[in-house]
Amino acid sequence: MTERKPEILLLTGIFAVSFLFCSIVFYGNYRHNEKIFYDKMAVIAASFPGEEHRLMRVLKEETGCDPAAGEAILRRYGYEGRLPVKGQNLRFGAGGLLFAGICTAAFLFYLRRENQRSRERIDHLTEYLRQVEEGEYWLSLEKGQDSFSNLEDEIYKTVLALRESRESLRREKQHLADDLADISHQFKTPLTALSVLGELLERHLFGTEDAALVSRMEGQIRRLTELTAALLTLSKADAGVLTFEKRQVPVSELIGCSLEAVEPLLEERKQQAECAGEDFLLCCDLGWTREALGNLIKNASDHGPKQSTISIRAWDNPVFSGIVVEDSGPGFSAKDLGHLFDRFYRGENAAEDSTGIGLCLAKSLIEGQGGEIRAENRKEKGARFIIKFYKHV
DSSP: OTHHHHHHHHHHHHHHHHHHHHHHHHHHHHEEEHHHHHHHHHHHHHHTOHHHHHHHHHHHOOOOOOHHHHHHHHHTOOOOOOOOHHHHHHHHHHHHHHHHHHHHHHHHHHHHHHHHHHHHHHHHHHHHHHHHHOOOOOOOOOSSSTTHHHHHHHHHHHHHHHHHHHHHHHHHHHHHHHHHHHHHHHHHHHHHHHHHHHHHHHHHTTTTTHHHHHHHHHHHHHHHHHHHHHHHHHHHHHOOOOOOOOOOEEEEHHHHHHHHHHHHHHHHTTOEEEEEEEEOEEEOOOHHHHHHHHHHHHHHHHSSSSOOEEEEEEEEEEEEEEEEEEOOSOOHHHHHTTTTTTOOOOOOOOOOOOOOOHHHHHHHHHTTTEEEEEEEEETTTEEEEEEESSSSS
16 A cells, blocks of 8 residues: 555546646636626617616516527527526536546556556566576667666676676686696696505515504505595685586485495494485485595594494485484584584594594585585484485575
8 A cells, every 4th residue: 555655646636636627627618608698788788778677677586587488589580509507517517527537547547557567677677687697698688768778778788797707707717627637637646656656665665664654654645645635626616616417326325335435444443334214316426425425424433432333314305305424422512513614623522634624525515516514413422414405406
């Protein structure tokens, strides 16, 4: 009602002005007819000198004369017209009201037509902006000379700027991807050479004290290789150049592949992985999701006690597909919960060789596929990681 109040006030004003105009015309016409009547009566009075008393008595008083007889005489001499009378005035007033109503209705029709045009233009611009937001930059705006023309011109300029910015950003991302690939190659070559040299040294120094040092060096090289690969992957994810080849993957296959990567760690700590839940098809990139899930299982192994059980459960519903990884360790401290997925963050109970990059990488890989990941403490003691892949996103 509030939105239509200005329109109602405008229509009321138009009706009032139209009615006032008709009233002025009516009053002017009435005074004109009155003057004509007065002039005619003056001519009649002048034509019968000495009879003015009788004429005035006929005009001012009811004398019992038959008006029909007088009208017959007037018609005999060709006077068919009538001077305004009360009923005619009423009809003229009704005509004024009708005219005012017609003017108001015509303006209302015009106003509604303009409103319809405005809504159509607004809907057109809204749809255009929605498509621009989705990345569809088409420049065939319908140009029209109306109140929206300037807005269309500004939108056209903005779209051109967005298109150029998008192309520039795409080129920059491509250059960044190429640079990261070069960096990765430059890192891998010396690391691979160091690993080979370490194996050769270990063979030559087998059984000596230096062999232990070489073994420790190889462990550091492996750690550096893994850290380099993780940092490069994380950088690609941050830059938006990491590609995901999503397909329908059985969740049992995903969990099995993730466990293979951490199997040596589980055997070393004499831990078991207990899988539960239903098997279903999950739309994801198998390679990257396996790495993310493997990092969560590794974290659960590091924080869980030896000879403990790591629980992995999967479920599916019409809204999302979920995977949960739980351990029976001490859980997360209140201070750590808000920073677990921060880069290079090491919690209070972090392992000595932890780099603080695994959980951050897992978060980037999951969210890069439109998923969600969070951490919480279990009521029964222990930590829990929850992964959700929403459907129809």
